[in-house]
Amino acid sequence: MVMVNATEMVNKAHEGHYAIGAFNINNMEWTKAILAGVQKANSPVMLQVSEGAAKYMGGYKTVVDMVRDLHDFMGITVPVALHLDHGTYEGAKACIEAGFTSVMFDGSHYGIEENIAKSKEIIELAHSKGVSVECEVGGIGGTEDGVTSNGELADPAECKSIADLGVDFLAAGIGNIHGVYPENWAGLNFERLGEIDEAIGHKPIVLHGGSGIPQDQVKKAITLGVSKINVNTDLQIVFAEATRAYIEAGKDRAGKGYDPRKLLKPGTDAITEKVIDMVTSFFGSADKA
Numbered sequence: 001m002v003m004v005n006a007t008e009m010v011n012k013a014h015e016g017h018y019a020i021g022a023f024n025i026n027n028m029e030w031t032k033a034i035l036a037g038v039q040k041a042n043s044p045v046m047l048q049v050s051e052g053a054a055k056y057m058g059g060y061k062t063v064v065d066m067v068r069d070l071h072d073f074m075g076i077t078v079p080v081a082l083h084l085d086h087g088t089y090e091g092a093k094a095c096i097e098a099g100f101t102s103v104m105f106d107g108s109h110y111g112i113e114e115n116i117a118k119s120k121e122i123i124e125l126a127h128s129k130g131v132s133v134e135c136e137v138g139g140i141g142g143t144e145d146g147v148t149s150n151g152e153l154a155d156p157a158e159c160k161s162i163a164d165l166g167v168d169f170l171a172a173g174i175g176n177i178h179g180v181y182p183e184n185w186a187g188l189n190f191e192r193l194g195e196i197d198e199a200i201g202h203k204p205i206v207l208h209g210g211s212g213i214p215q216d217q218v219k220k221a222i223t224l225g226v227s228k229i230n231v232n233t234d235l236q237i238v239f240a241e242a243t244r245a246y247i248e249a250g251k252d253r254a255g256k257g258y259d260p261r262k263l264l265k266p267g268t269d270a271i272t273e274k275v276i277d278m279v280t281s282f283f284g285s286a287d288k289a
């Protein structure tokens with residue numbers, strides 16, 4: 001199977017009351033590890049990159065080629081979409097050109113009028129090329145803008161104005177936060193989620209900052225219309241911890257344990273296991289490929 005856009009997998013998840021995991025990738029190990037996990041769990045998946053991660057990996061074209069080639073080399077048969085996370089107006093256009101199958105245009109820092117105008121343009125361009133689109137309304141709390149215990153909440157009327165443009169799935173703040181959640185976090189705001197779901201006519205909603213939200217809250221959010229969940233921090237933490245354990249045990253100094261293929265293996269395997277666990281016990285997308 002070739003790579004696909006994310007429209008069908010997210011819509012199926014929305015109808016079936018489960019969610020698609022959208023996992024951020026940082027390099028070849030991340031990509032291989034996540035693909036191995038979803039193939040084993042028989043789950044559809046979105047691999048996503050931020051513009052910063054794409055730059056780190058050598059640009060959008062490098063990312064497209066790497067993901068496409070690994071996908072073929074590994075004989076992946078589950079549906080895989082390659083998505084731009086938090087794209088700028090220019091970045092979204094460049095990724096559509098480079099062969100991404102899905103893009104997010106994040107116009108949440110513009111005023112709503114400008115967000116609507118730019119979102120409309122990106123949606124039309126993407127759809128003309130068979131690429132799925134995510135847009136964002138309002139701010140979502142996160143460590144980058146100073147953590148608040150409530151996270152940020154999107155306005156349902158603004159959500160409707162973006163949803164009406166024909167967006168495939170919508171990112172909207174419902175109390176979620178990017179990065180590590182503070183101890184005094186108030187939790188997801190299900191009342192607001194319900195209002196947004198109603199306002200946008202029950203289109204799929206995206207939950208950003210999916211790492212660290214308690215399992216019962218994730219499951220409840222899925223029943224209320226969340227159909228794509230972004231995961232970044234969780235995989236970074238398991239990779240770092242497994243790599244630390246390897247080095248602290250002195251394994252890099254035993255034999256040829258310094259070989260990068262050995263040094264990076266525990267972290268890579270930890271990502272695969274975490275992905276299998278999340279799609280099976282959190283998102284419910286296992287065996288839905």
Ligand SMILES: [Zn+2]
Nearest residue numbers: 086208209230
């Ligand atoms: Zn995000």
